[in-house]
Amino acid sequence: MWNAEKCDLCGECLVRCHYMDYDKDEAAQQIRELMEGKPAEVLKNCITCCACNEYCPTGANPFDLINRLQEVHHSLPIPEKTKKFMDGTQMPSSLMKGDQQKPALSLCTMEPFLPPGSIEGQMFEGMTVAKGGEFFCHLGYVHIGMDSPLKENAQKFIDSLTSIGQEEVVLLHADCHAMISKMPEYGVEVPFKPTHIVEYMRDYLKDNPQQITPLKIRIAYQRPCASRYSGEVEPVLDEMFDLIGVERVERKYDRESAQCCGGLFSRIYPDRIKPLMNDNINDALNSGAQAMVFLCPLCMGALAAPAKEQGLEPVFISQLVRMALGEISFPGH
Numbered sequence: 001m002w003n004a005e006k007c008d009l010c011g012e013c014l015v016r017c018h019y020m021d022y023d024k025d026e027a028a029q030q031i032r033e034l035m036e037g038k039p040a041e042v043l044k045n046c047i048t049c050c051a052c053n054e055y056c057p058t059g060a061n062p063f064d065l066i067n068r069l070q071e072v073h074h075s076l077p078i079p080e081k082t083k084k085f086m087d088g089t090q091m092p093s094s095l096m097k098g099d100q101q102k103p104a105l106s107l108c109t110m111e112p113f114l115p116p117g118s119i120e121g122q123m124f125e126g127m128t129v130a131k132g133g134e135f136f137c138h139l140g141y142v143h144i145g146m147d148s149p150l151k152e153n154a155q156k157f158i159d160s161l162t163s164i165g166q167e168e169v170v171l172l173h174a175d176c177h178a179m180i181s182k183m184p185e186y187g188v189e190v191p192f193k194p195t196h197i198v199e200y201m202r203d204y205l206k207d208n209p210q211q212i213t214p215l216k217i218r219i220a221y222q223r224p225c226a227s228r229y230s231g232e233v234e235p236v237l238d239e240m241f242d243l244i245g246v247e248r249v250e251r252k253y254d255r256e257s258a259q260c261c262g263g264l265f266s267r268i269y270p271d272r273i274k275p276l277m278n279d280n281i282n283d284a285l286n287s288g289a290q291a292m293v294f295l296c297p298l299c300m301g302a303l304a305a306p307a308k309e310q311g312l313e314p315v316f317i318s319q320l321v322r323m324a325l326g327e328i329s330f331p332g333h
Contacts, residue, residue, distance in 0.1 A: 174296050201318065221254060
């Protein structure tokens, strides 16, 4: 939620942006225009990576203001085909009941985009699995410059997950966990325990250390934009990497300085975004990574092929853990 009273017009949020080039004075002017509800230039230049919320030193959440006004002023040239893609409610839904003593697993609408073997093996065996449009979280709408569908569908999203009928729901998609974090803003209660997929896998590894064979590989992590809403997961992620013997390389485009995968906007603003996508991959290579690890299936769809072409093995995060559990092999090992 945008907190105008916390904004001191320092401009830090836009000065640090990878996708725009404002100095502090220009950035402050852009924020002033936004606070007046004007169609400021930043609205059409923003690629909705949410990073400015994390960059803001006072917690004003400038991205929330930008995103709301992008919808008001129809600022982004989003093709109709893309708008339809972002509406996952039409995707067929199913609920496969499993062991009631285990948490349920929600795939949101991500199953068609998951690489093979992502949710197989001992970690997921016997879990109740929910998937499809009925369990769609709607957070993806922020990436097409729309804020209102989140609030409009917040209660429906929680009701759908509640209907699974289990006390704990593991959320595979980072967007779903991010959407849960916004529920207090919408006044919606969450009557079950929501667990991030990284938390779930970390806990499984801690409970089953005898099953782990350290991988001893170096990886570049592609942080999803939605993880900006769930910063508390970062130390959990680092702990999980330590447990499986993976080195998360130090590089420019990681943690708070992570880049968006660029997938959607590489088609809308190719001249501006594609060079930055290449910079991201080169940054991973130059930092000594052997693989690029993805938490978001859509990020993987955008970057897997170019990463592979340049010698970085693309790996979905649950596949990485399954490698450490001896269920699948890292290519070349």
